[in-house]
Structure formats: C-alpha cells, structure tokens
Amino acid sequence: MLRQLHGLPGLLAALLLVTLAATGAVLALAPAMDRAAAVIPAAGEVSVAELAGRVVEHYPGTEQIVRGPSGGVIVYYSRDGQPGADLVSPLTGEGIAPYEPSAFFTWVRDLHRSFLLDDAGRMLAGAVAAVMLLLCISGTLLLVRRSGGWTALLRPLPGSGGKRIHAELARFAVLGLLLSALTGSYMAAQRFGLLPETSQIGPAFPAEVAGGQPAPVATLSALSKVDLRELRELVFPYPDDPQDVYSLTTSDGFGFVDQATGELLKYQSRSEGSVIQQWIVSLHTGEGLWWLGLILGAAALTVPVLSITGITIWWQRHRASEQLPDNADVSQAEAVILVGSEGNTTWGFARALRASLHQAGLRVHCSEMNALADHYPQASMLLVLTSTYGNGDAPASARRFMARLSEFREGKALKYAVLGFGDRQFPNFCQFALDVDAALARKGLSRLHSVELIDRCCASQFSEWGDRISELIRTPFSLTYDPLPSPTVKLELVERSDYGLAVQAPTSILRFEAAEQRGWPKFLPRARKALPSFEAGDLLGVIPPQGQAARFYSLASSSTDGVLEICVRKKPGGLCSGYLHDLKPGDRIDGFLRHNPDFRPAVGNTPVILIGAGAGIGPLTGFIRKNTKGNPMYLYWGGRNSQSDFLYQPELGRYLEDNRLTGLNTAFSRSDERAYVQDKLRQDEIAVRQMVRTGAQILVCGGRDMAEGVKQVIDEILKPLPVDVETLRAEGRYLEDVY
Missing domain, CATH: 1.20.120 (Four Helix Bundle (Hemerythrin (Met), subunit A))
Known part of the structure; x- marks a missing residue:
C-alpha cells in the first residue's frame, strides 16, 4: 500500500x-544573485536617517527607499516628471545600476x-x-x-x-x-x-502632526535610531505638504515619523501571525x-x-508483473515456482526459469508466494525464488506466505529448493530466503537442493544453480537471464599456453586483446581498441555459438596488464570450454565483463592465503601479479601432475624471486605423493592458524567439491581459536569463487 x-x-x-x-x-x-549585487554595510554602520540623507543628495526627487530581503537598497524617484528606480550604495547614496525586475x-x-x-x-x-x-x-x-x-x-x-x-x-x-x-x-x-x-493592519494615520518646516531627513531622530538592516521600506511625504509624514516599515513593525520634529508618532509591532507568514x-x-x-x-x-x-x-516492475503465458493450472502443474519480490526484479529470474522448464516439457505453474495453494496434487517440485526486504523482512508478494504455509498440505513426492536474492552489503543478506527454507523443512517437505543465495542478481550464479537443478531432476535445461546485460567487446586471441593433455585434463591459459578494427587501410597504423577496465577476479562472460546461456570465467589479469587472460579447463561435452579450446591465435570472440568486487585480496600488509585447484589458479595468479608491494601472500594449489599441468609454473617462480609471492605449496594427485591441496593445509596447520590469528584473509577459487573440502579442513585447523569459517566469512576474511 x-x-x-x-x-x-x-x-x-x-x-x-x-x-x-x-x-x-x-x-x-x-x-543569491541579489545578494551578490548588493552592498551590505556592517551592523550598526549605517542608520536609516544616514541612508536617506545620502540618497536624497543624489536623488532629490526620492519618493521611496526599499531594502530588499537580500540586502539591496532600491530608491524610487521622480526626475523631470519621469519615474525611475535605481539600486544604490547605502554607504554613499550613489546609484549602482538601474533597477528593473528581470522579465525572465x-x-x-x-x-x-x-x-x-x-x-x-x-x-x-x-x-x-x-x-x-x-x-x-x-x-x-x-x-x-x-x-x-x-x-x-x-x-x-x-x-x-x-x-x-x-x-x-x-x-x-x-x-x-x-x-x-x-x-x-x-x-x-x-x-x-x-x-x-x-x-496585518497597520496603524491609523496620526491625527496630530506638527506641520512645521520639514527638517533634513538625515537629522530625524526616529530614523537615526533604526539600523539599516532593520529597514524594509521608507515612504517619503508628498512634497510641499507639511501635514504629511514619513511611513516607516521595519522588520519589527510599522510607524509614522513627523517630517518636522523627527518624532515617531505611531508605531505598531508585527503580529505573531505576520512574523510566521514572513518566515514561511x-x-x-x-x-x-x-x-x-x-x-x-x-x-x-x-x-x-x-x-x-x-x-x-x-516500468520494470510493470513488465515483470505481466501475466505469464501458458501458466499451468495448480491442479495440473508438475513444477511450481513461487516468487517473493518487492520491486519485481525477482520476477525476471522466475520467468526465465519457468520458460526453460516449460521448454523442457514440464507443466509449470508460477505465481507469487502470497498465492500458495493448499495443495499441488501433481507437482513433484516446488521452487521458491525470493528476495528479502529491509531488515530481513518478507517482500511485498510474500508477506502472507508464512500464514498460508500453516494450511498447506504437503505431498509425499513434493521436494523443494529455495533460491534467495539479495545484496551482501545488507546486514541480513537473504534472511527471508533462509527463513522460508527452514519453514518448509519444519513443515515436513524434503529438500531437492539446499538453499542457495544470489548476490546482486548475479546471472552466472543463477545459471549455475539451474545446472545443478537440471542434474537433480534429470531434465536437461539451461538458464540464461541477466537483468542488467553488459555490452559485449570483441576480443582477439593473441597467445595460448596448453597443459594437462597427458593426464586427460586439457587446460589452457588464453590471452586476448581488444580486436583491431576490420577494414582498416593497410598503409595506416593499426587501430586496436582499448580493453575496458577490469581487475583480476572479475568475470568474462562468453556465449558460445549455438549456446543460449553465458558461461563465466574468472579473469587472471587486470586491464593494466594490457591483456585479458583466462584459464580454462576443457570439460567433457562442455559447449563453451570446447569452443574456447578450439580457438587459434587470431580468432575472435564476443565477450562481456562482469565486475566481481567481492572477490578481492585485502589491501595492506596482513597475510593473504590463496587456495585453489586446477584452473582456479587463474585469478589467484592475477592477485599475486598485482602484489608489487610485496605484502605477505601464500599460495596453496593442487593439480594432477607436476610435469603435465603445473599451471603458471614459470610465472610463479619469478614471483617468488621478486617477493610478490611469499610462499608456494603445491599438491599433485597423480604423482608419487598423491596429495591434495587439503593435505598441504593440514601439514601447515600451525602456520595457517597463526596467520588467521593475526588477521589473515583466505581466498578460495576452484571446483565446488574442492572448496567444500577446504572449508572442512580450515574449520578443523581453527578449532583451537574462537572463530570458524562462517565467522571469517561474515568478517569478509573468507571469500570464495567456486563453480
């Protein structure tokens, strides 16, 4: 409302x-313009009598003197039978400029x-x-x-x-x-x-006026007692009329002054209502x-x-809330999508999900969470997409959901998954989504997938979540939706380094530059566009030919390096990774950048622990490359074989020599030691614990299974301390970029 x-x-x-x-x-x-044009004497420097005397010297036909709200003094006069008005200096009485209200x-x-x-x-x-x-x-x-x-x-x-x-x-x-x-x-x-x-009714005209010879205005005592800053208006008496008087208006009230004696004949203070009106x-x-x-x-x-x-x-809300086409009836739906949204941004994601499931052959019903039905007789899947409003509250389209849930009759075959949308800058990031997930569990429903939280409408997180749901329900579909699509940039592959062929894990480091313009005359210097601004840890989005969803790759370079660098492992059947691995130097792709400021090493001399496996070494190497001040930075990385897929080996050696990298600890699973990165962390648990105690930050990049194993090991290492991974995460000291 x-x-x-x-x-x-x-x-x-x-x-x-x-x-x-x-x-x-x-x-x-x-x-402000009037104030700038005015001459403003100091308080007490000029009285009204002094001002009037100076003005009359230069304007014998003065009829009225007005002091404007901004302090400018205006004299209205008659000269040779013609009226005039000038802005004057109160210090000399001389004219500054003709006064005429601006027509504009x-x-x-x-x-x-x-x-x-x-x-x-x-x-x-x-x-x-x-x-x-x-x-x-x-x-x-x-x-x-x-x-x-x-x-x-x-x-x-x-x-x-x-x-x-x-x-x-x-x-x-x-x-x-x-x-x-x-x-x-x-x-x-x-x-x-x-x-x-x-x-405000002013005082009546005085009945008794001296009527004698008018005295010079500069000598009138009543006017001598009034400071110029209090003046609003002084109206002169008619010439040659000894019975007329000066009419005086000040910031405090109204009165008349005898032109012969200078006596204040009558005076009336401003009413409270008049003062209030003037202030308004x-x-x-x-x-x-x-x-x-x-x-x-x-x-x-x-x-x-x-x-x-x-x-x-x-308009965005209006478009997002339009009726969905081909929305299945509640009684016939095989999949149900419920949407909690305050500003309707979440509806865009829900529409993309509904369209993909519908295209995959499922009957899908999509509605707001407030419209939760009593029962979904044919549904086997309940997907809840919800944002959080304010301090962890329900968004507008979900405020009645918890109450309606008490009347909900769950089916034995119905499984649910909750996807939260929010912004990590808020203190209660996606809190309502967490509350909904817990409430559905208490109701007795089985989870199809654990609750996941999407930060700032991240399209890549949404796409990855869709991939996992697709695998769980064994129905192939892909999600692609970006509420804020980024402009694409044309990139040309200029260099590649290939690893891992011997261990069936082909991984390539690909370096791109902005593509030079086509059709440029050969006799002119090449015109290559500059790369957009980006940092290591940001994301490159690529949509392969015949592909619908973008795939995102963490950047291993910054724009100051002059190249855009990614590290890509070729996945079996991977549409985008296969497309990138088939590129040859000189080939071009279209990509777009997505900033990822939440995955950055801390600034300063506190230790940074970098942990990764496989292609996850890409952004970590980019962080090391930028560490030109030599702040303490330690890398734990796992590969398969040191002879085949030791990614960035030459570069890491140079970084150790010039102190950009403080320590390097590698683990290879298909070598004689058969070790994983988790094993190396356990071996160094005392050093890791000490660094965390002194404020170290941990950044993890790589596959989801690896990241989960690393989290478990770090929690074990931290047991003697009053912190765990979740505490570090809340403090911004444990960051993940996993896929």
Missing part, C-alpha cells in the same frame, strides 16, 4: 512536478506559481505541492524500510543501478523537498481559504536566506532525475 501511495501520484504528476522543481531551482538563484525571472515565477494559468493554475500548483509533500513522506517511510530502520538511514546505502541512484538522491534531497512542499502547500491552502490567512515565505523562496535558497535549488534539481529513475523502476 505504501509503495502504491508513493508511486501512483508520482507517475500521474511527474511532468508537473518536474516543471515545478525546475522553475523553483531557477528562482532559487535570485536571492518574472516569467519563470509565473510559471512556477500558476503554470501561466492564473487562479486555475495556482490551484494546480498547490495540488502538485501537496503531491510532493505526500511523495516526501511516503518516500521517507519506504527508505526507512529499505534501510532496515531509522537508525540505519544515515548509513551507506547498499544496492546498485537505478534503485540505488533513486534512493541516494532521495536521501540527499528529502529535507529540502519536504520544506519546499510543506511551505508551498501551506501558502496555497491559505490563498484558497483552506487555512486562515494572516492579515522566506523558507519557501530563500528570500533573506540566500544560502537556504541554494540548498533548496540543489534539492529541486534532483526531481527530474528522481522522476526518470522512478518511472524506470515502475
């Missing part, structure tokens, strides 16, 4: 909101106040201000929910893309927009009688508070971007 309350008014009024904000941002410049600012002000439509436009502008007020309040509440509470509102916001931009800008601008919307709505409500309007105007326009005007203008400039990102987010 809160999201609809925020989104629908914003969509309907987007263009008007942008117009109101853009014109407001322009008008916010006026107070006047037009912008009319557009801002009434959309150039008079009273009807003013009513519309007031309504738009009320919509802005509603958006600020509802947006703040949504931001609090997204951040995980009021106390987390000032912390760095997690997430990425348009949602992150929208949230960050909203957090920056909300106070300024709230102030503008609140004061604008208040003034509009007063204008049209919805709130009482404050009126100042807070809305920045008049008299030029610095506030700039802040409000900066806040207003965010509205066009907020509108664009907001509409984009709405």
Whole structure:
C-alpha cells in the first residue's frame, strides 16, 4: 500500500512536478544573485536617517527607499516628471545600476506559481505541492524500510543501478523537498481559504502632526535610531505638504515619523501571525536566506532525475508483473515456482526459469508466494525464488506466505529448493530466503537442493544453480537471464599456453586483446581498441555459438596488464570450454565483463592465503601479479601432475624471486605423493592458524567439491581459536569463487 501511495501520484504528476522543481531551482538563484549585487554595510554602520540623507543628495526627487530581503537598497524617484528606480550604495547614496525586475525571472515565477494559468493554475500548483509533500513522506517511510530502520538511514546505502541512484538522491534531497512542499502547500491552502490567512493592519494615520518646516531627513531622530538592516521600506511625504509624514516599515513593525520634529508618532509591532507568514515565505523562496535558497535549488534539481529513475523502476516492475503465458493450472502443474519480490526484479529470474522448464516439457505453474495453494496434487517440485526486504523482512508478494504455509498440505513426492536474492552489503543478506527454507523443512517437505543465495542478481550464479537443478531432476535445461546485460567487446586471441593433455585434463591459459578494427587501410597504423577496465577476479562472460546461456570465467589479469587472460579447463561435452579450446591465435570472440568486487585480496600488509585447484589458479595468479608491494601472500594449489599441468609454473617462480609471492605449496594427485591441496593445509596447520590469528584473509577459487573440502579442513585447523569459517566469512576474511 505504501509503495502504491508513493508511486501512483508520482507517475500521474511527474511532468508537473518536474516543471515545478525546475522553475523553483531557477528562482532559487535570485536571492543569491541579489545578494551578490548588493552592498551590505556592517551592523550598526549605517542608520536609516544616514541612508536617506545620502540618497536624497543624489536623488532629490526620492519618493521611496526599499531594502530588499537580500540586502539591496532600491530608491524610487521622480526626475523631470519621469519615474525611475535605481539600486544604490547605502554607504554613499550613489546609484549602482538601474533597477528593473528581470522579465525572465518574472516569467519563470509565473510559471512556477500558476503554470501561466492564473487562479486555475495556482490551484494546480498547490495540488502538485501537496503531491510532493505526500511523495516526501511516503518516500521517507519506504527508505526507512529499505534501510532496515531509522537508525540505519544515515548509513551507506547498499544496492546498485537505478534503485540505488533513486534512493541516494532521495536521501540527499528529502529535507529540502519536504520544506519546499510543506511551505508551498501551506501558502496555497491559505490563498484558497483552506487555512486562515494572516492579515496585518497597520496603524491609523496620526491625527496630530506638527506641520512645521520639514527638517533634513538625515537629522530625524526616529530614523537615526533604526539600523539599516532593520529597514524594509521608507515612504517619503508628498512634497510641499507639511501635514504629511514619513511611513516607516521595519522588520519589527510599522510607524509614522513627523517630517518636522523627527518624532515617531505611531508605531505598531508585527503580529505573531505576520512574523510566521514572513518566515514561511522566506523558507519557501530563500528570500533573506540566500544560502537556504541554494540548498533548496540543489534539492529541486534532483526531481527530474528522481522522476526518470522512478518511472524506470515502475516500468520494470510493470513488465515483470505481466501475466505469464501458458501458466499451468495448480491442479495440473508438475513444477511450481513461487516468487517473493518487492520491486519485481525477482520476477525476471522466475520467468526465465519457468520458460526453460516449460521448454523442457514440464507443466509449470508460477505465481507469487502470497498465492500458495493448499495443495499441488501433481507437482513433484516446488521452487521458491525470493528476495528479502529491509531488515530481513518478507517482500511485498510474500508477506502472507508464512500464514498460508500453516494450511498447506504437503505431498509425499513434493521436494523443494529455495533460491534467495539479495545484496551482501545488507546486514541480513537473504534472511527471508533462509527463513522460508527452514519453514518448509519444519513443515515436513524434503529438500531437492539446499538453499542457495544470489548476490546482486548475479546471472552466472543463477545459471549455475539451474545446472545443478537440471542434474537433480534429470531434465536437461539451461538458464540464461541477466537483468542488467553488459555490452559485449570483441576480443582477439593473441597467445595460448596448453597443459594437462597427458593426464586427460586439457587446460589452457588464453590471452586476448581488444580486436583491431576490420577494414582498416593497410598503409595506416593499426587501430586496436582499448580493453575496458577490469581487475583480476572479475568475470568474462562468453556465449558460445549455438549456446543460449553465458558461461563465466574468472579473469587472471587486470586491464593494466594490457591483456585479458583466462584459464580454462576443457570439460567433457562442455559447449563453451570446447569452443574456447578450439580457438587459434587470431580468432575472435564476443565477450562481456562482469565486475566481481567481492572477490578481492585485502589491501595492506596482513597475510593473504590463496587456495585453489586446477584452473582456479587463474585469478589467484592475477592477485599475486598485482602484489608489487610485496605484502605477505601464500599460495596453496593442487593439480594432477607436476610435469603435465603445473599451471603458471614459470610465472610463479619469478614471483617468488621478486617477493610478490611469499610462499608456494603445491599438491599433485597423480604423482608419487598423491596429495591434495587439503593435505598441504593440514601439514601447515600451525602456520595457517597463526596467520588467521593475526588477521589473515583466505581466498578460495576452484571446483565446488574442492572448496567444500577446504572449508572442512580450515574449520578443523581453527578449532583451537574462537572463530570458524562462517565467522571469517561474515568478517569478509573468507571469500570464495567456486563453480
């Protein structure tokens, strides 16, 4: 409900909101410009009497002196029967420049106040201000929910893309927009009688005036007691009328001054309502508070971007929530997909999964988690894809799931798997997915696969999860879905090194450069494009010919190395690995980069323990290559045979010599020692434990089985310490890149 309350008014009024904000941002410049053009004396330096005396010397026909909210002094005068107005210096009374309101600012002000439509436009502008007020309040509440509470509102916001931009800008601008919307709505409500309007009736014209010879204005005592900074307006008496008086308006009130005696005849202080009214105007326009005007203008400039990102987010949700084609009936479905989503991002993954299962010949029913049926009579598989909202809460389409689960009648043949979507920057990463997995287990359902968690909509993790589900149900299908597809880059293979043929584990190190342009004239220098920016540990996505899903390979180089390097083992029947292994120098491929900032060695001189097997050595070697400062870095790596598949052997030798690599420990499973990397860790358990005690970070890269074995060994090594792998993982000291 809160999201609809925020989104629908914003969509309907987007263009008007942008117009109101853009014109407001322009008008916010006026107070600062006026302030810059004005001469501002120090407090107590110039009295109103001194100012008036100086002005009259240069403008004998002075009729009125006005001090604007920004401090500029304007004199209105008559000369040779012609009226005029000048901006003057209060220190000398001399003119600075003719004063004439800007036609541009006047037009912008009319557009801002009434959309150039008079009273009807003013009513519309007031309504738009009320919509802005509603958006600020509802947006703040949504931001609090997204951040995980009021106390987390000032912390760095997690997430990425348009949602992150929208949230960050909203957090920056909300106070300024709230102030503008609140004061604008208040003034509009007063204008049209919805709130009482404050009126200030000045004092009556004095009955007794001395009527003597007028004294020079600079000598009038009442005006001498008023500091220039308090002046708002001084109206001169009519010439040759001894019964007329000076009308004085200050920041505190109104009064009359006898032009002969200089006596203050009558004075009336401003009412509280008038003061409040003036403050509301100042807070809305920045008049008299030029610095506030700039802040409000900066806040207003965010509205066009907020509108664009907001509409984009709405459109993405709208497309994701469209009806699914060929959705099987609950009673006939063989596979059921339930979706928990707050912003509908998870729906895109669910659609890809449903389409793949449907193409594989299964009858699939897909719906939101809130629509959990009492029973799925034909289903053997329940797949739950859910995000987590805020501080571990259920997303919008899953808030009734736990309650409905109590009425669910599980079938003996029904097995389930939960896939969580989230962002590791949040303190409760995928917590709701974990809660759902536990609740389904308590209900008595059998797991098809243990719960898995996907970080920041990672397409490669989703594809790999699909491969494992495909194997478990013995139904071939592949998943390919990327909510934020990356632009491809044309790569040319320039070098390759081949290993492992003798032990039936062909593995190649492939080095690519950005492909030079085709059709370039031979008499001109070659035009080779620069590689995009990337770091070792990032991912290269490759879609092979006749392939649908991208396969991802960890990068063993950084863009500063001048080449894009991957280490690929050829898998039996592997479509993409076979395609890459068949490449020859000069061949070209299309690939795209996916940044992987969560798999990086720590910066500093704390020890880094690198653990890998097989092709997993690729990114680990890339980390070592970048360790030019010689920070302590230890590599444990396992292969099959030192004579056949000792990957990167020459490079690692050089890195040991120049101290980029502190220690190297290898294990070969098809040699006389028949050792695995886990065995080498056990042999060095005292050293490993000591390094962890002093703050070491562990990075693991390679196959899933190897990674699980390494985790078990590390837990055994750490038993004497008050930490385990999960503790290190939570501290960012145990990172994995497994496949």
